[in-house]
Amino acid sequence: MSTTPQSSAQHNKPSDSGYAPVNGIKVYYEVYGEGMPIVLLHGAYYTIDLNWGRLIPELSKTRKVIAIEMQGHGHTPFSDRKLSRTTLASDVESVMDYLNIDSADIVGYSFGGSVAYQFAIQSPERLRKLVIISAAYKSGGWLPEVTKGFENLKPELFDNTPLQAAYDAVAPDKTKWTKFLEQMIASATTSYDLGDSNIATITAPVLLISGDNDGMDKIELIKTYQLLGGVATSDFGVTPKSQLAIIPGEGHVSLMMQTQTILGYLNSFLK
Numbered sequence: 589m590s591t592t593p594q595s596s597a598q599h600n601k602p603s604d605s606g607y608a609p610v611n612g613i614k615v616y617y618e619v620y621g622e623g624m625p626i627v628l629l630h631g632a633y634y635t636i637d638l639n640w641g642r643l644i645p646e647l648s649k650t651r652k653v654i655a656i657e658m659q660g661h662g663h664t665p666f667s668d669r670k671l672s673r674t675t676l677a678s679d680v681e682s683v684m685d686y687l688n689i690d691s692a693d694i695v696g697y698s699f700g701g702s703v704a705y706q707f708a709i710q711s712p713e714r715l716r717k718l719v720i721i722s723a724a725y726k727s728g729g730w731l732p733e734v735t736k737g738f739e740n741l742k743p744e745l746f747d748n749t750p751l752q753a754a755y756d757a758v759a760p761d762k763t764k765w766t767k768f769l770e771q772m773i774a775s776a777t778t779s780y781d782l783g784d785s786n787i788a789t790i791t792a793p794v795l796l797i798s799g800d801n802d803g804m805d806k807i808e809l810i811k812t813y814q815l816l817g818g819v820a821t822s823d824f825g826v827t828p829k830s831q832l833a834i835i836p837g838e839g840h841v842s843l844m845m846q847t848q849t850i851l852g853y854l855n856s857f858l859k
Contacts, residue, residue, distance in 0.1 A: 600620060600644070600645050602618035602620050604619040605617065607663075608683045610679045610682035610686070611669075611679055611682060612667075612669060613664070613665070613669055613679075614664070615657065615658070615659070615679050615683055616656070616657045616663035616664045617654060617655065617656050617657075617683055617687070618654075619652065619653065619654050619687065620644055620648035620652075620653040621647070621650070621651055621653050622651075623652050624651055624652065624692075624693070624716075625652045625654060625691075625692035626647060626651045626654070626692060626693045626695060626858070627655075627656065627683075627689075627692045627693070627694050627695070628640050628644075628655040628656070629658070629695065629697070629700030629704050630655075630656075630658070630661065630700045631697045631699050631700055631701075631844075632698060632775075633661070633746070633751045633772060634662075634751070634754070635657060635661065635754045635755065635758060636655040636656075636657055636662060637754065638751070638754045639844065640655055642847040643847055643850065643851060643854075646847070647851070654684075654689065654692070656679075656680060656683055658676050658679065658700070658703070659671060659675075659676060659679070660764070660768040660771060660772070661755075662754070662755065662758050662759065663758050663759070665760050665761065665764075666761065666764035666767055666771075671771055671772070671774075673702055673703050673705075673706040673780065673782070674706060676706070677703050677704075677706040677707040677709075677711065680707050680711075681707065681714055684714060690714070691713070691716050692714070692715070692716060693715075693716050693717045693718070693719070693858050694707055694708070694715055694717075694718050694719070695721065695854070696718075696720055696721065697721040697723065697844060698721070698722055698723050698840065699723070700723070701720040702723050702724065702725060702782070704719075705718075705782055705787065706782055708792060709782060709786045709789070709790065712789075712790070712791065715792045716792065717793050717795070717857065717858055718790070718792050718794045718795070719794070719797065719854060719857065719858075720794060720795070720797070721797045721798075721843070721844070721850070722797065722803075722840050722843055724804060724805075724809075724812075725782040725783075726780060726781035726782060726783075726808075727779045727780055728781070728805070728808060729805055729808045730803055730804060730805060733803075738773075739777055741776060741777070743766050743769040743770060743773070746769055755768075787815045787816065788815045788816075790816060793829045793831075793857070794818070794829075795830065795831045795857040796809065796812065796816075796818075796830070796831070797833045797835065797843070797850065798832075798833070799834070799835050799837075799839055799840065799842065800834050800835065800836050801838060801839045802840040803839075803840050806834070809832070809834075810832075813830065816829075816830040817829050817830055818831065833853050835849060
């Protein structure tokens with residue numbers, strides 16, 4: 589994927605922030621606003637601000653927004669702990685416990701979306717609605733050229749990028765940058781599959797958002813939509829519990845910059 593997202597200054601300060609001790613590490617979180625809780629899970633290599641800086645000021649007008657930085661990302665220290673979606677999803681639940689959040693809407697982008705899928709599978713009672721932005725629950729959900737691109741990733745490709753600048757701005761130990769990249773690249777090049785049958789058991793309503801040029805295999809995306817109970821004809825009295833939005837003219841990184849478009853879909857789906 590492209591490694592040149594645009595940073596964006598947040599216009600409001602969190603009402604609460606800090607570290608939750610979870611599963612042998614400490615995970616950084618920020619809380620904004622009041623209302624029904626919504627948890628935001630960023631993409632690979634991102635920070636809260638880089639991924640959600642434009643959306644948080646809008647979402648927090650009506651919602652309690654909890655943004656988390658996963659293992660090694662942003663303010664959360666690097667750890668040699670094995671990186672797995674199961675563990676990361678457990679971290680999310682533990683942060684919710686720490687903040688006394690019984691259940692929440694979960695929004696995940698890219699890598700964070702795959703963690704959000706895992707959360708839905710293993711902690712269904714903690715989930716209200718699920719939003720997956722440009723993410724797959726298995727390696728086969730991406731086009732072959734994307735998978736090949738992952739295989740060609742090297743730490744030096746991230747030198748002097750907005751991703752490194754964002755990391756350097758907040759990381760507790762900037763010397764861990766290369767080790768963090770190596771850990772994440774190893775994850776990106778490891779095949780994964782959370783299981784069709786597991787996806788089919790998700791009872792929460794799900795909104796899938798994808799850019800038409802974001803590297804996802806759209807045939808596989810439609811199959812995912814079917815597994816989530818999304819293929820029905822509302823004109824004949826059957827309203828599907830899940831929704832699918834494909835945004836024209838958008839790639840994997842540019843999709844997240846369409847703040848008003850994504851906000852519109854989120855507000856409509858989560859209301």
